[in-house]
Amino acid sequence: MHNHIDFETRYVMCVDIDKCTGCGACMVSCQAENNIAPMEDGSNKLKTLTWMLVYELNNGKNFPDREVAYLPRPCMQCENPACVPVCPVVATAKDEEGGIVSQIYPRCIGCRYCMAACPYHARYFGWFDPKWPEGMDKTLSPMTSTRPRGVVEKCNFCHTRLMNARQRARQEGVDPLKMPEDWYQPACVESCPSGAITFGDINNPEHKVHELAHSKYAFRLLEKLGMDPQVYYISRREWVRKQADHHTAEEKH
Amino acid sequence: MEEKRASKQCGGVLPFFIGVLASLIIGWWVFPQVLYSQKAQPFNFSHKVHVDGEGMDCESCHTYAEDGSFNGLPSNAVCADCHSEDVLGDTKDEEIFVTEYLQKDKEVPWLVYQYQPDNVYFSHKAHEGFECTDCHPDLGNSDTLPAYYENRISGYSKQTMKMWQCERCHAEVGTSNACYICHK
Numbered sequence: 001m002h003n004h005i006d007f008e009t010r011y012v013m014c015v016d017i018d019k020c021t022g023c024g025a026c027m028v029s030c031q032a033e034n035n036i037a038p039m040e041d042g043s044n045k046l047k048t049l050t051w052m053l054v055y056e057l058n059n060g061k062n063f064p065d066r067e068v069a070y071l072p073r074p075c076m077q078c079e080n081p082a083c084v085p086v087c088p089v090v091a092t093a094k095d096e097e098g099g100i101v102s103q104i105y106p107r108c109i110g111c112r113y114c115m116a117a118c119p120y121h122a123r124y125f126g127w128f129d130p131k132w133p134e135g136m137d138k139t140l141s142p143m144t145s146t147r148p149r150g151v152v153e154k155c156n157f158c159h160t161r162l163m164n165a166r167q168r169a170r171q172e173g174v175d176p177l178k179m180p181e182d183w184y185q186p187a188c189v190e191s192c193p194s195g196a197i198t199f200g201d202i203n204n205p206e207h208k209v210h211e212l213a214h215s216k217y218a219f220r221l222l223e224k225l226g227m228d229p230q231v232y233y234i235s236r237r238e239w240v241r242k243q244a245d246h247h248t249a250e251e252k253h
Numbered sequence: 254m255e256e257k258r259a260s261k262q263c264g265g266v267l268p269f270f271i272g273v274l275a276s277l278i279i280g281w282w283v284f285p286q287v288l289y290s291q292k293a294q295p296f297n298f299s300h301k302v303h304v305d306g307e308g309m310d311c312e313s314c315h316t317y318a319e320d321g322s323f324n325g326l327p328s329n330a331v332c333a334d335c336h337s338e339d340v341l342g343d344t345k346d347e348e349i350f351v352t353e354y355l356q357k358d359k360e361v362p363w364l365v366y367q368y369q370p371d372n373v374y375f376s377h378k379a380h381e382g383f384e385c386t387d388c389h390p391d392l393g394n395s396d397t398l399p400a401y402y403e404n405r406i407s408g409y410s411k412q413t414m415k416m417w418q419c420e421r422c423h424a425e426v427g428t429s430n431a432c433y434i435c436h437k
């Protein structure tokens with residue numbers, strides 16, 4: 001049913017869960033980069049917005065055997081996105097080099113079909129008009145257009161940074177499809193103090209993710225669904241890897 | 254009785270045509286007039302004097318930054334390369350520029366005909382192969398700046414490039430028309 005496009009470049013993110021301390025720097029830098037306004041009531045998780053969200057996992061055991069892990073969750077930019085075919089107005093699409101799933105706010109009618117379709121809960125609805133307290137509006141970034149209330153938004157791997165990198169490539173005479181890894185890095189990757197996130201083009205052997213994604217400790221979330229996310233996780237702990245998919249008690253895996 | 258009612262209902266075709274005509278006039282003429290407010294530039298700038306008279310070209314003032322992004326409008330500093338502190342010519346407009354802006358260290362609040370909405374990402378670098386005038390009004394040969402029409406509802410300029418124009422050209426030259434080629 002999907003029309004799969006073989007992109008020459010495919011940007012992927014690799015998150016080393018064993019390095020993530022759950023500090024939330026990725027979430028904060030994402031909000032600053034993408035003009036997500038401070039919420040009136042941040043504790044109301046049904047109505048707040050976070051393109052990047054850190055989940056806490058645990059191994060289900062009690063002290064002293066208890067272990068926790070943190071899992072940062074952006075939009076997976078799925079190869080076969082569930083969110084795209086359901087959109088009645090083509091406000092979201094996967095059709096451009098890099099494989100990033102687009103989201104066009106002025107076109108979105110806010111029906112939220114895509115939110116219902118996305119199994120990763122990566123999409124958010126704007127319940128309120130964004131408001132920046134006086135003075136804080138000076139921190140608005142030119143990288144992302146602001147959204148009014150009533151439309152859906154999601155992580156786009158800081159797409160404007162990719163556009164800027166391509167512009168630089170043209171200026172410096174480099175092929176925009178074969179840019180060095182450090183020319184395009186999303187905000188969360190840059191701000192992670194423990195270096196848990198690696199980002200690059202999986203089709204480019206010079207990019208670290210090319211190898212990382214094929215490590216024996218690498219996995220993706222809900223791989224069983226066949227949506228082929230462009231976000232990989234790495235953990236050397238088996239209990240973490242196990243939680244990436246739903247398994248029934250009788251199932252052998 | 255029947256006949257009378259029929260004729261009353263019909264009222265002739267005239268009122269109908271008057272209605273159509275009124276709608277057309279309102280739709281095609283009155284509404285567009287009301288929708289846009291007309292604004293004048295702070296003072297007139299003659300491109301022609303600079304291009305023909307001084308032998309300058311677009312790139313003498315309109316340039317790129319190092320990363321390939323467009324530098325926007327030339328600032329006072331660019332103009333001051335020639336128009337230092339004194340008035341060179343004898344036009345009123347130049348005098349306004351020098352005395353009201355340059356000497357007071359104030360940038361000129363030019364109205365930009367072609368600003369795009371916030372959600373558009375446009376790279377001049379990517380379009381370098383084209384003539385400026387393929388998209389921009391050909392002001393290089395004109396002595397006066399055209400009036401600026403501002404959409405009262407959206408606040409955008411009427412003269413700005415429309416999405417269908419971008420899409421048509423992309424289709425014609427075989428460039429992708431994916432949303433994220435131009436949007437952010």
Ligand code: SF4
Nearest residue numbers: 075076078082083118
């Ligand atoms: S994670 Fe959800 S929103 Fe992102 S591409 Fe996949 S289905 Fe769509």
Ligand code: SF4
Nearest residue numbers: 087108109111112114
């Ligand atoms: S909420 Fe917007 S993007 Fe999502 S399916 Fe509806 S129109 Fe499309």
